[in-house]
Amino acid sequence: MPSYRIATPADPAPCWAMRTDALRVGCATHYPPATVEALCAAAPPASMPGLFAAGGAIVAEEDGRIVGYAVLDRTSGEIDAVFVSPACQGRGIARRLLAGLEAMAAERGISHLFLSASLNAAPFYERAGFLHVRDALYRHRGGFFMASVYMEKQLALPAGTAALSGSGSDAPPGRR
Numbered sequence: 001m002p003s004y005r006i007a008t009p010a011d012p013a014p015c016w017a018m019r020t021d022a023l024r025v026g027c028a029t030h031y032p033p034a035t036v037e038a039l040c041a042a043a044p045p046a047s048m049p050g051l052f053a054a055g056g057a058i059v060a061e062e063d064g065r066i067v068g069y070a071v072l073d074r075t076s077g078e079i080d081a082v083f084v085s086p087a088c089q090g091r092g093i094a095r096r097l098l099a100g101l102e103a104m105a106a107e108r109g110i111s112h113l114f115l116s117a118s119l120n121a122a123p124f125y126e127r128a129g130f131l132h133v134r135d136a137l138y139r140h141r142g143g144f145f146m147a148s149v150y151m152e153k154q155l156a157l158p159a160g161t162a163a164l165s166g167s168g169s170d171a172p173p174g175r176r
């Protein structure tokens with residue numbers, strides 16, 4: 001049974017290694033091998049340490065290993081990442097991680113969440129109440145393009161919480 005905690009500045013490296021395993025398996029069903037390999041070869045985005053240090057990431061741990069993580073950009077409301085180790089998928093870990101990000105967002109008055117989902121992950125987000133807004137072509141910082149889905153979810157904030165404005169639907173897509 002995994003446990004969940006707010007990520008620390010020490011977590012980006014093991015999370016990135018796990019994310020690469022998850023992409024290699026998950027994206028292989030929807031993208032050509034060259035795209036999967038380019039994704040797997042990518043270095044972490046420059047924003048990753050800052051998002052973790054800001055307290056916007058949650059990790060799932062089991063037997064001393066990170067088996068999942070999720071990241072919220074708490075300035076814009078973008079879901080920056082949700083990844084679960086291939087061996088641990090299908091157990092509700094991503095659902096719990098995403099629910100944790102939604103609670104984090106609601107506490108901060110962020111009512112509008114958005115992301116650019118890979119084609120393989122879009123059904124997971126739909127299951128979690130995100131709307132498929134439009135098909136998109138995502139330009140990876142590695143210089144290649146991949147099909148994706150721009151998705152949004154409107155959160156109901158607790159009574160008395162002041163809503164902050166996010167970046168809206170014209171914001172740039174997430175980082176993989």
Ligand SMILES: CC(C)(COP(=O)(O)OP(=O)(O)OC[C@H]1O[C@@H](n2cnc3c(N)ncnc32)[C@H](O)[C@@H]1OP(=O)(O)O)[C@@H](O)C(=O)NCCC(=O)NCCS
Nearest residue numbers: 022026083084089090091092093094095117118121123124
């Ligand atoms: C997508 C991903 C995060 C899902 O993780 P997971 O822990 O297996 O998901 P969960 O077990 O929490 O699933 C929650 C619900 O979503 C559904 N779901 C999860 N992945 C799904 C998929 N690929 N297609 C359809 N439904 C899916 C589950 O059936 C479950 O439904 P339920 O509420 O009826 O039980 C994981 O498969 C992954 O890391 N994939 C590769 C990486 C990736 O592409 N990440 C996203 C980048 S934007």
